[in-house]
Amino acid sequence: MLYHVRMDVCPPHDIDPAWFDALKAAEKEKAQELQRAGKWRHLWRIAGEYANVSIFDVADHDELHALLSGLPLFPFMSIAVTPLARHPSAIG
Amino acid sequence: MLYHVRMDVCPPHDIDPAWFDALKAAEKEKAQELQRAGKWRHLWRIAGEYANVSIFDVADHDELHALLSGLPLFPFMSIAVTPLARHPSAIG
Amino acid sequence: MLYHVRMDVCPPHDIDPAWFDALKAAEKEKAQELQRAGKWRHLWRIAGEYANVSIFDVADHDELHALLSGLPLFPFMSIAVTPLARHPSAIG
Amino acid sequence: MLYHVRMDVCPPHDIDPAWFDALKAAEKEKAQELQRAGKWRHLWRIAGEYANVSIFDVADHDELHALLSGLPLFPFMSIAVTPLARHPSAIG
Amino acid sequence: MLYHVRMDVCPPHDIDPAWFDALKAAEKEKAQELQRAGKWRHLWRIAGEYANVSIFDVADHDELHALLSGLPLFPFMSIAVTPLARHPSAIG
Amino acid sequence: MLYHVRMDVCPPHDIDPAWFDALKAAEKEKAQELQRAGKWRHLWRIAGEYANVSIFDVADHDELHALLSGLPLFPFMSIAVTPLARHPSAIG
Amino acid sequence: MLYHVRMDVCPPHDIDPAWFDALKAAEKEKAQELQRAGKWRHLWRIAGEYANVSIFDVADHDELHALLSGLPLFPFMSIAVTPLARHPSAIG
Amino acid sequence: MLYHVRMDVCPPHDIDPAWFDALKAAEKEKAQELQRAGKWRHLWRIAGEYANVSIFDVADHDELHALLSGLPLFPFMSIAVTPLARHPSAIG
Amino acid sequence: MLYHVRMDVCPPHDIDPAWFDALKAAEKEKAQELQRAGKWRHLWRIAGEYANVSIFDVADHDELHALLSGLPLFPFMSIAVTPLARHPSAIG
Amino acid sequence: MLYHVRMDVCPPHDIDPAWFDALKAAEKEKAQELQRAGKWRHLWRIAGEYANVSIFDVADHDELHALLSGLPLFPFMSIAVTPLARHPSAIG
Numbered sequence: 001m002l003y004h005v006r007m008d009v010c011p012p013h014d015i016d017p018a019w020f021d022a023l024k025a026a027e028k029e030k031a032q033e034l035q036r037a038g039k040w041r042h043l044w045r046i047a048g049e050y051a052n053v054s055i056f057d058v059a060d061h062d063e064l065h066a067l068l069s070g071l072p073l074f075p076f077m078s079i080a081v082t083p084l085a086r087h088p089s090a091i092g
Numbered sequence: 093m094l095y096h097v098r099m100d101v102c103p104p105h106d107i108d109p110a111w112f113d114a115l116k117a118a119e120k121e122k123a124q125e126l127q128r129a130g131k132w133r134h135l136w137r138i139a140g141e142y143a144n145v146s147i148f149d150v151a152d153h154d155e156l157h158a159l160l161s162g163l164p165l166f167p168f169m170s171i172a173v174t175p176l177a178r179h180p181s182a183i184g
Numbered sequence: 185m186l187y188h189v190r191m192d193v194c195p196p197h198d199i200d201p202a203w204f205d206a207l208k209a210a211e212k213e214k215a216q217e218l219q220r221a222g223k224w225r226h227l228w229r230i231a232g233e234y235a236n237v238s239i240f241d242v243a244d245h246d247e248l249h250a251l252l253s254g255l256p257l258f259p260f261m262s263i264a265v266t267p268l269a270r271h272p273s274a275i276g
Numbered sequence: 277m278l279y280h281v282r283m284d285v286c287p288p289h290d291i292d293p294a295w296f297d298a299l300k301a302a303e304k305e306k307a308q309e310l311q312r313a314g315k316w317r318h319l320w321r322i323a324g325e326y327a328n329v330s331i332f333d334v335a336d337h338d339e340l341h342a343l344l345s346g347l348p349l350f351p352f353m354s355i356a357v358t359p360l361a362r363h364p365s366a367i368g
Numbered sequence: 369m370l371y372h373v374r375m376d377v378c379p380p381h382d383i384d385p386a387w388f389d390a391l392k393a394a395e396k397e398k399a400q401e402l403q404r405a406g407k408w409r410h411l412w413r414i415a416g417e418y419a420n421v422s423i424f425d426v427a428d429h430d431e432l433h434a435l436l437s438g439l440p441l442f443p444f445m446s447i448a449v450t451p452l453a454r455h456p457s458a459i460g
Numbered sequence: 461m462l463y464h465v466r467m468d469v470c471p472p473h474d475i476d477p478a479w480f481d482a483l484k485a486a487e488k489e490k491a492q493e494l495q496r497a498g499k500w501r502h503l504w505r506i507a508g509e510y511a512n513v514s515i516f517d518v519a520d521h522d523e524l525h526a527l528l529s530g531l532p533l534f535p536f537m538s539i540a541v542t543p544l545a546r547h548p549s550a551i552g
Numbered sequence: 553m554l555y556h557v558r559m560d561v562c563p564p565h566d567i568d569p570a571w572f573d574a575l576k577a578a579e580k581e582k583a584q585e586l587q588r589a590g591k592w593r594h595l596w597r598i599a600g601e602y603a604n605v606s607i608f609d610v611a612d613h614d615e616l617h618a619l620l621s622g623l624p625l626f627p628f629m630s631i632a633v634t635p636l637a638r639h640p641s642a643i644g
Numbered sequence: 645m646l647y648h649v650r651m652d653v654c655p656p657h658d659i660d661p662a663w664f665d666a667l668k669a670a671e672k673e674k675a676q677e678l679q680r681a682g683k684w685r686h687l688w689r690i691a692g693e694y695a696n697v698s699i700f701d702v703a704d705h706d707e708l709h710a711l712l713s714g715l716p717l718f719p720f721m722s723i724a725v726t727p728l729a730r731h732p733s734a735i736g
Numbered sequence: 737m738l739y740h741v742r743m744d745v746c747p748p749h750d751i752d753p754a755w756f757d758a759l760k761a762a763e764k765e766k767a768q769e770l771q772r773a774g775k776w777r778h779l780w781r782i783a784g785e786y787a788n789v790s791i792f793d794v795a796d797h798d799e800l801h802a803l804l805s806g807l808p809l810f811p812f813m814s815i816a817v818t819p820l821a822r823h824p825s826a827i828g
Numbered sequence: 829m830l831y832h833v834r835m836d837v838c839p840p841h842d843i844d845p846a847w848f849d850a851l852k853a854a855e856k857e858k859a860q861e862l863q864r865a866g867k868w869r870h871l872w873r874i875a876g877e878y879a880n881v882s883i884f885d886v887a888d889h890d891e892l893h894a895l896l897s898g899l900p901l902f903p904f905m906s907i908a909v910t911p912l913a914r915h916p917s918a919i920g
Contacts, residue, residue, distance in 0.1 A: 001244050002136065003267070004145055005324060012289040013840040013903070031181040042147075044094065044176035047889045048833060048896045048909040052179055053096055055134075060185050061323045065269035068324045075289070081324040083187070083267050084136035085249035087144055089123040093888050095911070097692060104657040105196040105259075139245045140189060140252045140265040152829050153691045157913035160692045167657075173692040175831070175911050177893035186320065188329055197380040197443075215365040226331075228278065228360035231429045232373060232436045232449040236363055237280055239318075268320035271328055273307040277428050279451070281508060288473040336369050337507045341453035344508045351473075357508040359371070359451050361433035370504065372513050381564040381627075399549040410515075412462065412544035415613045416557060416620045416633040420547055421464055423502075452504035455512055457491040461612050463635070465784060472749040520553050521783045525637035528784045535749070541784040543555070543635050545617035554780065556789055565656040565719075583825040594791075596738065596820035599705045600649060600712045600725040604823055605740055607778075636780035639788055641767040645796050646872065647819070648881055675917040686883075688830065688912035696915055697832050699870075704737050709821035727739070727819050728872035729801035731880055733859040741876060748841040797875045804876045811841075817876040 001057065002041070003064055004082040008051040011076045026072040039067060055084075093149065094133070095156055096174040100143040103168045118164040131159060147176075185241065186225070187248055188266040192235040195260045210256040223251060239268075277333065278317070279340055280358040284327040287352045302348040315343060331360075369425065370409070371432055372450040376419040379444045394440040407435060423452075461517065462501070463524055464542040468511040471536045486532040499527060515544075553609065554593070555616055556634040560603040563628045578624040591619060607636075645701065646685070647708055648726040652695040655720045670716040683711060699728075737793070738777070739800055740818040744787040747812045762808040775803060791820075829885065830869070831892055832910040836879040839904045854900040867895060883912075 011020055034040035042055040058064045068079060103112055126132035134147040150156045160171060195204055218224035226239040242248045252263060287296055310316035318331040334340045344355060379388055402408035410423040426432045436447060471480055494500035502515040518524045528539060563572055586592035594607040610616045620631060655664055678684035686699040702708045712723060747756055770776035778791040794800045804815060839848055862868035870883040886892045896907060 003323075004136070004138075013843070015289070028181040032183050035183045043179045043182045044096070045179040045893055046096075046909075047175040047177045047831075047893045048907040050897075053174070053176065061267040061269040064267070065321060065323045069326075079324040081267060081322075082145070083139040083245040083248070083265060084145065085139045085245040087135045087137040089120040090135045091124050091127045095691075105199070107657070137249055138265075139187075139249045140263040142253075153911040153913040156911070157689055157691045161694075171692040173690075173911060175889040175892070175909060177889040188320070188322075197383070212365040216367050219367045227363045227366045228280070229363040229433055230280075230449075231359040231361045231371075231433045232447040234437075237358070237360065266329070267323040268329065269323045271319045271321040273304040274319045275308050275311045279507075291473070337451040337453040340451070341505055341507045345510075355508040357451060357506075359429040359432070359449060361429040372504070372506075381567070396549040400551050403551045411547045411550045412464070413547040413617055414464075414633075415543040415545045415555075415617045416631040418621075421542070421544065450513070451507040452513065453507045455503045455505040457488040458503045459492050459495045463783075475749070521635040521637040524635070525781055525783045529786075539784040541635060541782075543613040543616070543633060545613040556780070556782075565659070580825040584827050587827045595823045595826045596740070597709055597823040598725075598740075599647075599709045599819040599821045600723040602713075605818070605820065634789070635783040636789065637783045639779045639781040641764045642779045643768050643771045648872070648874075672917040676919050679919045687915045687918045688832070689915040690832075691911040691913045697910070697912065705819040705821040708819070725819060726881070727797040727800070727817060727875040728881065729797040729875045731871045731873040733856040734871045735860050735863045739875075751841070801873055801875045805878075815876040817874075 001060065002084040003056045003058070004084050005054045005056055005064075005068065006046075006051065006080045007054065007073075008049070008078045009073055009076055010050075010078060011073075015076075023072045023076075030071060034067060039063075093152065094176040095148045095150070096176050097146045097148055097156075097160065098138075098143065098172045099146065099165075100141070100170045101165055101168055102142075102170065103165075107168075115164045115168075122163060126159060131155075185244065186268040187240045187242070188268050189238045189240055189248075189252065190230075190235065190264045191238065192233070192262045193257055193260055194234075194262060195257075199260075207256045207260075214255060218251060223247075277336065278360040279332045279334070280360050281330045281332055281340075281344065282322075282327065282356045283330065283349075284325070284354045285349055285352055286326075286354060287349075291352075299348045299352075306347060310343060315339075369428065370452040371424045371426070372452050373422045373424055373432075373436065374414075374419065374448045375422065375441075376417070376446045377441055377444055378418075378446060379441075383444075391440045391444075398439060402435060407431075461520065462544040463516045463518070464544050465514045465516055465524075465528065466506075466511065466540045467514065468509070468538045469533055469536055470510075470538060471533075475536075483532045483536075490531060494527060499523075553612065554636040555608045555610070556636050557606045557608055557616075557620065558598075558603065558632045559606065559625075560601070560630045561625055561628055562602075562630060563625075567628075575624045582623060586619060591615075645704065646728040647700045647702070648728050649698045649700055649708075649712065650690075650695065650724045651698065652693070652722045653717055653720055654694075654722060655717075659720075667716045667720075674715060678711065683707075737796065738820040739792045739794070740820050741790045741792055741800075741804065742782075742787065742816045743790065744785070744814045745809055745812055746786075746814060747809075751812075759808045759812075766807060770803060775799075829888065830912040831884045831886070832912050833882045833884055833892075833896070834874075834879065834908045835882065835901075836877070836906045837901055837904055838878075838906060839901075843904075851900045858899060862895060867891075 031040060031043060035043065039056060039058055040054060041057045044053045046053060056064055056067065058067065064081065068074065123132060123135060127135065131148060131150055132146060133149045136145050138145060148156055150159065156173065160166065215224060215227060219227065223240060223242055224238060225241045228237045230237060240248055242251065248265065252258060307316060307319060311319065315332060315334055316330060317333045320329050322329060332340055334343065340357065344350065399408060399411060403411065407424060407426055408422060409425045412421050414421060424432055426435065432449065436442060491500060491503060495503065499516060499518055500514060501517045504513050506513060516524055516527065518527065524541065528534065583592060583595060587595065591608060591610055592606060593609045596605050598605060608616055610619065616633065620626065675684060675687060679687065683700060683702055684698060685701045688697050690697060700708055702711065708725065712718065767776060767779060771779065775792060775794055776790060777793045780789050782789060792800055794803065804810065859868060859871060863871065867884060867886055868882060869885045872881050874881060884892055886895065892909065896902065
């Protein structure tokens with residue numbers, strides 16, 4: 001099942017740079033693992049913003065929440081989820 | 093180049109039903125033609141709303157505007173465009 | 185799977201009263217049929233507004249969209265869908 | 277009497293982790309006690325957000341405010357209350 | 369139990385003046401009847417707007433909704449309800 | 461002359477608790493003194509929020525501003541003022 | 553007493569032009585009469601919009617509401633009123 | 645002096661097509677005349693929307709308002725004006 | 737040329753009180769100097785808020801920006817500028 | 829390809845002044861280098877705000893994001909990007 005997810009990252013200005021670098025590295029590793037597993041189907045950067053638009057393909061709301069709330073940057077992200085249904089004009 | 097596009101359809105309540113049906117049929121035909129051409133890469137229905145989230149892959153802003161403003165339902169749609177860049181954590 | 189749905193009804197002021205009454209009767213019948221089927225788990229009126237808060241329990245996004253877009257008053261409603269996951273502090 | 281309550285949790289980034297863990301444990305205990313007492317009728321997680329949608333069933337506004345303002349995480353929550361009336365199409 | 373209610377009146381521009389005058393007269397009569405009954409405790413005009421702020425004192429959400437949705441101008445009003453609890457610093 | 465005032469209290473998270481307790485005690489004393497003087501005609505808690513709705517009855521805008529800006533919690537409050545006129549349907 | 557008032561004019565598109573011209577002429581006459589009477593102290597056009605910013609100097613909220621609601625264009629205006637107090641740094 | 649202007653065009657759905665075509669032709673002629681005169685320095689289409697972003701270079705606010713309010717499509721446009729000052733990092 | 741300016745002051749809660757007092761004294765001095773020079777034509781307090789509405793009369797956008805950005809409290813203010821044109825119904 | 833970019837600068841109040849001065853100097857140098865390279869076509873200050881409106885002319889979304897996210901003040905800016913297409917009424 002597909003979910004449209006927008007994530008805006010807002011780290012506090014006084015965050016320890018080394019710790020934040022470690023978080024970002026862990027986030028990247030996790031994002032790539034989920035992409036390889038087919039759960040995180042698309043990941044795009046919103047031009048000019050520290051934000052992304054993503055498409056997740058997971059079994060249900062619980063799996064989605066588990067994945068998102070388990071991201072290393074979750075405490076510093078504002079997230080909006082939109083459930084996507086099949087469009088009658090979509091092909092393939 | 094990729095663009096994230098959200099379209100909300102708001103037909104006037106007193107629109108002639110036969111004309112609106114014709115517009116919707118033309119819209120569907122156009123949407124499928126653009127999908128087959130690889131311009132309209134994804135088309136999803138937002139669950140519960142007369143709206144879609146789409147990903148377009150076109151040469152530039154002018155082509156995007158020409159495609160969107162040429163849609164039969166364009167006069168009845170509110171459209172928001174977001175340019176998408178490559179995300180450093182995206183694979184493939 | 186549970187979805188939180190808010191529906192605001194905004195009929196046009198010049199709608200034919202007899203037709204609107206027929207739509208409302210059909211809406212009520214459909215709402216009760218879906219409640220009896222266990223799909224529409226809760227239906228509450230927002231005090232003071234021509235709006236409701238509902239909880240749907242359906243298989244997936246496609247079923248939710250099919251149900252909502254099939255409601256007789258759908259053309260006159262503004263709808264917002266929020267996917268609900270299990271809360272770690274919920275009992276039972 | 278039923279109230280729809282949305283709670284968004286926004287802890288400050290420099291909160292002491294041990295203290296926050298203690299608050300969360302106390303919050304969970306309180307939430308479950310109120311659920312067992314039939315006051316907190318439903319508690320759902322909003323997928324992807326540190327937020328919940330809840331239904332409270334209490335005697336009046338004063339009891340609702342006493343319960344909500346007594347929650348351990350109250351100082352870190354943004355709360356919106358909506359009073360719910362019986363819907364004419366609701367069954368049972 | 370007290371409720372804070374804001375009502376904004378937005379009649380359609382092409383409403384029949386005679387009918388609208390009749391609705392306003394009926395609204396006034398109903399408003400005064402509810403004030404005399406102690407249900408509509410306060411009624412103030414927001415300066416410069418076709419809107420009011422009111423305080424209702426009714427038994428529960430259902431009674432509030434019945435009163436508000438029964439007002440002659442209800443179809444032309446946008447209404448926002450806020451439940452009021454006792455303030456710890458209030459006297460008397 | 462009547463003014464509708466909404467106050468939302470947002471103390472900083474790292475405020476010294478003893479100092480904040482002192483401020484709240486002073487606020488309460490001031491609020492009750494102004495109520496007894498007939499200036500602060502109504503004071504209600506918004507259910508579920510650290511906020512109030514109030515009605516002030518003062519000579520003019522300058523007196524209102526002097527009273528509000530002199531409240532001990534003023535530096536931590538977001539305040540919105542709405543001037544109230546007599547409503548043509550109000551009785552008494 | 554001074555009030556800051558913003559008025560946005562939104563005539564319906566199908567308004568009868570002759571009638572609207574008559575309303576605008578009456579509005580202008582009323583506006584100039586109130587300026588000459590010292591009630592409407594300032595009247596500025598917001599550049600690029602069919603809107604104005606005004607300063608009224610009237611006895612109280614009731615007089616302000618009577619003046620504003622008596623304007624010929626009142627049914628087609630959206631109005632926002634802000635009460636102005638003396639600023640401690642103002643001279644003269 | 646430079647002004648940033650955004651114009652959103654919202655023609656009523658039941659506008660007479662021939663009349664609207666005439667208005668658009670007149671608008672285009674006026675826009676090009678003002679560009680040639682150096683008053684309308686830039687005119688860009690916002691991709692996907694019936695809207696533009698423009699830069700005007702005129703003597704003062706009065707000239708700007710006269711130009712904008714004289715556009716044939718002015719009655720159907722929502723306009724937002726932002727005054728632009730020289731940026732300390734701008735070259736040339 | 738006239739500009740409508742709204743300034744909202746939001747000092748950080750942990751600002752040094754002595755320094756902030758010095759800034760406010762310098763702001764007051766500057767505001768009065770600009771009023772005496774005829775640049776800052778009106779300065780009003782918004783009742784109940786740490787904010788003002790002002791009218792500036794300066795040569796152009798650059799002078800306005802220089803004045804505003806040179807105010808001692810500028811780093812702690814949120815400012816909105818609206819250019820004012822002559823209103824056709826204004827007298828004198 | 830042209831992009832409209834608005835940047836609002838919001839440095840934290842406790843930022844080290846010397847470091848912030850260094851960042852601003854680096855930002856200015858980078859902005860001028862990009863202007864000389866023809867990438868940053870226009871740069872205007874929004875009067876009264878610590879913000880700018882800019883026009884970028886770059887090859888694609890990726891180049892735009894690289895430029896913007898590489899600005900020294902990027903961590904302290906809120907940025908909104910709007911893609912600009914050719915307007916049918918634009919000349920030259």
